[in-house]
Amino acid sequence: MIKSRLAALVAKKKKEEGKIQEVQAKEMGLGGGNTLSQYIRTPREPDHKTLKVIAEYYETTTDYLLGNTDDPAKIKTKWVVQLVKEVDEFSNNEKRKILKPVKIIAKRHEEHGGI
DSSP states (O other): OHHHHHHHHHHHHHHHHOOOHHHHHHHHTOOSHHHHHHHHHSSOOOOHHHHHHHHHHTTOOHHHHHTSOSOOSOOOOHHHHHHHHHHHTSOHHHHHHHHHHHHHHHHHHHHTTOO
16 A cells, blocks of 8 residues: 555656656755655665655655555644634534635635645
8 A cells, every 4th residue: 555655656756846756856855766665666674764754755644655645735733723622612602614615615626626
């Protein structure tokens, strides 16, 4: 599972940002592109620490890379956790007031290829 998902993430980053595999590997601190290539094309798999580095770099989760979920979205970023904590303190009436625009924004984001 790691191999196909990692290959897709490497290709996506190259397409979106023009960063070849070697550049991506260097930005992660993995040396040259050879390391990523080995993870994609050989039985070699990243250790736990490296898996976390890879997930962070591609803004996904280790669960996604390991095949435990099909959702590549990084669900709990720091700002989302903070937002949830703050909203949790709101009254039910305040929560209802902010929920409507949030739903509109989420729908627009989904319509444009997000989420």
